[in-house]
Amino acid sequence: MSADFLNLIEVILNGLMAGVMYALVALGFVLIFKASGIFNYAQGVMALFAALTLVGLQQGQVPFAHLIKAVTGLDVHHWWSMPTLLALLVTVGVMILFAFLVERLILKHLVNQEPIILFMATIGLAYFMEGFGDLMWGSEIKKLDIGIPSGGSFWLEEATIGWAAEGERYFGMYIDLLDVWATVIAVLLVVSLMLFSQYTKTGRALRAVADDHQAALSVGISLRTIWVIVWSIAGFVALVAGIMWGSKLGVQFSLSLIALKALPVLMLGGFTSIPGAIVGGLIIGVGEKVFEFAIGPMIGGATENWFAYVLALLFLVFRPQGLFGEKIIERV
Amino acid sequence: MGSMEGPMSETVTADGRTIGGVLMEMRGITLRFGGVTAIKDISFDIREGEIRAIIGPNGAGKSSMLNVINGFYHPQDGEIWVRGKKRRALRPHQIAHQGIARTFQNIALFKGMTTLDNIMTGRFTKMRAPWWQQAVWAGPAEREETANREIVERIIDFLEIQPIRKTPVGRLPYGMQKRVELGRALAAEPKLLLLDEPMAGMNVEEKEDMSRFILDVNDEFGTTIALIEHDMGVVMDLSDRVVVLDYGQKIGDGTPADVRNDQAVIDAYLGVPHD
Numbered sequence: 001m002s003a004d005f006l007n008l009i010e011v012i013l014n015g016l017m018a019g020v021m022y023a024l025v026a027l028g029f030v031l032i033f034k035a036s037g038i039f040n041y042a043q044g045v046m047a048l049f050a051a052l053t054l055v056g057l058q059q060g061q062v063p064f065a066h067l068i069k070a071v072t073g074l075d076v077h078h079w080w081s082m083p084t085l086l087a088l089l090v091t092v093g094v095m096i097l098f099a100f101l102v103e104r105l106i107l108k109h110l111v112n113q114e115p116i117i118l119f120m121a122t123i124g125l126a127y128f129m130e131g132f133g134d135l136m137w138g139s140e141i142k143k144l145d146i147g148i149p150s151g152g153s154f155w156l157e158e159a160t161i162g163w164a165a166e167g168e169r170y171f172g173m174y175i176d177l178l179d180v181w182a183t184v185i186a187v188l189l190v191v192s193l194m195l196f197s198q199y200t201k202t203g204r205a206l207r208a209v210a211d212d213h214q215a216a217l218s219v220g221i222s223l224r225t226i227w228v229i230v231w232s233i234a235g236f237v238a239l240v241a242g243i244m245w246g247s248k249l250g251v252q253f254s255l256s257l258i259a260l261k262a263l264p265v266l267m268l269g270g271f272t273s274i275p276g277a278i279v280g281g282l283i284i285g286v287g288e289k290v291f292e293f294a295i296g297p298m299i300g301g302a303t304e305n306w307f308a309y310v311l312a313l314l315f316l317v318f319r320p321q322g323l324f325g326e327k328i329i330e331r332v
Numbered sequence: 333m334g335s336m337e338g339p340m341s342e343t344v345t346a347d348g349r350t351i352g353g354v355l356m357e358m359r360g361i362t363l364r365f366g367g368v369t370a371i372k373d374i375s376f377d378i379r380e381g382e383i384r385a386i387i388g389p390n391g392a393g394k395s396s397m398l399n400v401i402n403g404f405y406h407p408q409d410g411e412i413w414v415r416g417k418k419r420r421a422l423r424p425h426q427i428a429h430q431g432i433a434r435t436f437q438n439i440a441l442f443k444g445m446t447t448l449d450n451i452m453t454g455r456f457t458k459m460r461a462p463w464w465q466q467a468v469w470a471g472p473a474e475r476e477e478t479a480n481r482e483i484v485e486r487i488i489d490f491l492e493i494q495p496i497r498k499t500p501v502g503r504l505p506y507g508m509q510k511r512v513e514l515g516r517a518l519a520a521e522p523k524l525l526l527l528d529e530p531m532a533g534m535n536v537e538e539k540e541d542m543s544r545f546i547l548d549v550n551d552e553f554g555t556t557i558a559l560i561e562h563d564m565g566v567v568m569d570l571s572d573r574v575v576v577l578d579y580g581q582k583i584g585d586g587t588p589a590d591v592r593n594d595q596a597v598i599d600a601y602l603g604v605p606h607d
Contacts, residue, residue, distance in 0.1 A: 200466035215440035220457040221427030
């Protein structure tokens with residue numbers, strides 16, 4: 001095999017794994033959009049907030065340390081570093097509490113409002129949470145390590161180093177173990193979500209609410225309970241996304257911007273389809289990496305910044321409902 | 333509150349079904365949307381085991397009445413009494429848990445789900461396993477799922493829809509969708525079944541099938557049924573008693589024969605040819 005071909009395979013593999021990470025963020029959007037018709041602008045901030053909470057608990061930060069100091073003069077910033085597993089469980093609890101509060105304080109009061117109003121409410125929520133996260137855990141960049149292996153896989157490098165044709169310079173494939181683990185975890189997460197929604201009463205109720213609110217009510221499903229469940233699941237997905245991206249990039253404000261990367265994924269996959277979010281993520285991931293690899297050098301590189309959006313634009317022009325989205329047919 | 337109405341003496345119909353006491357009583361229901369009065373001071377009752385038809389021209393307030401009964405609308409005035417007890421204001425899903433199931437005039441199925449799953453959601457009020465047991469598919473949750481699945485299969489047999497068990501309902505023809513919707517309502521084993529125009533838009537054959545199912549449900553399971561229907565032939569054949577609405581007011585109430593001969597009803601409704 002030629003070294004170029006091997007490099008292309010490496011690029012595609014890395015693209016697929018990046019795509020899984022995008023899909024993970026997009027998935028959170030789709031879940032909430034399907035169940036309540038809300039485009040949750042705060043999904044990215046939820047990932048940031050979940051990661052901040054996890055790191056904070058793990059490192060034993062005292063929440064609101066700055067605030068406490070400003071108000072009482074007490075300088076407490078460290079108490080007890082939780083073991084990772086416990087910190088994870090507590091963070092899940094915090095995200096469930098968050099879902100509950102969102103329903104109680106926001107959604108409950110906005111039932112039957114226009115989608116744009118609900119969207120604006122989530123923008124408000126996003127900025128509130130961003131500030132709240134800062135206040136609670138501080139704004140400095142934090143390193144997140146929950147024991148997922150990272151760094152290049154030496155095994156793969158050594159296994160592939162001899163694959164290139166004789167006489168070519170080739171140093172083996174580079175794949176980050178963190179990406180591999182992220183992929184495995186994301187696949188497990190999606191599969192268990194699918195099983196849950198297919199084969200359990202609550203899962204059916206989730207799908208029912210996504211299809212028809214009135215009919216769901218008529219069989220005894222409480223919309224408000226379902227919204228709490230959906231936001232909890234979205235919070236959990238945000239936590240997983242936050243962990244993966246946080247381990248990669250560090251936990252910092254820019255983490256919330258990964259939500260922007262989910263937008264083109266959603267345009268490709270459609271806002272209402274979970275398989276769409278996954279396939280959309282993979283197409284964007286592979287697309288941008290291969291484009292950068294093959295075309296990037298000719299036009300000066302840095303194509304990864306815009307490729308996804310241009311691809312999404314093309315989709316908007318030719319297939320506005322996305323690959324798997326429901327076709328919008330308006331009868332006049 | 334005042335004295336409870338004692339159960340009426342049981343009556344036996346010509347075809348041998350037993351009609352019991354009052355299951356639900358509407359007292360002076362008034363429903364307004366802004367300046368429009370959809371229902372004006374309507375009172376009537378529904379007795380255990382009967383088929384009660386609500387008829388009237390378009391815009392008479394029939395669907396609004398059904399929506400009041402199942403809690404989609406909250407009347408400004410009036411009370412609903414269930415088995416001698418005043419019902420407090422409840423949300424629709426809570427009313428479903430009290431044993432009232434319904435179908436809709438414009439079919440409201442879960443279109444992306446299969447026939448089987450649609451009818452399974454009808455079992456929602458009967459399934460109790462907590463979510464964490466469902467999530468890990470733990471023993472009790474699994475047994476509950478299997479037991480309810482069996483009940484659903486019996487409903488599917490009863491409605492003769494085995495061939496479409498696994499078909500997403502969005503792809504089914506209209507008449508079949510109506511039947512699945514009936515199945516979903518039946519799955520709740522309701523004590524009161526509300527049917528909003530169960531035969532609208534059906535051809536003669538489909539209407540005959542649906543009539544048969546409605547009669548069988550009432551006869552075999554003793555389910556009390558309140559239905560809205562436009563086809564007068566069907567109404568006269570099916571129902572034990574008929575309440576007639578016009579412009580949000582009640583203008584007639586009685587057996588099909590009574591109603592057919594009532595001059596006010598004839599003027600308002602029967603005299604005007606429909607369809």
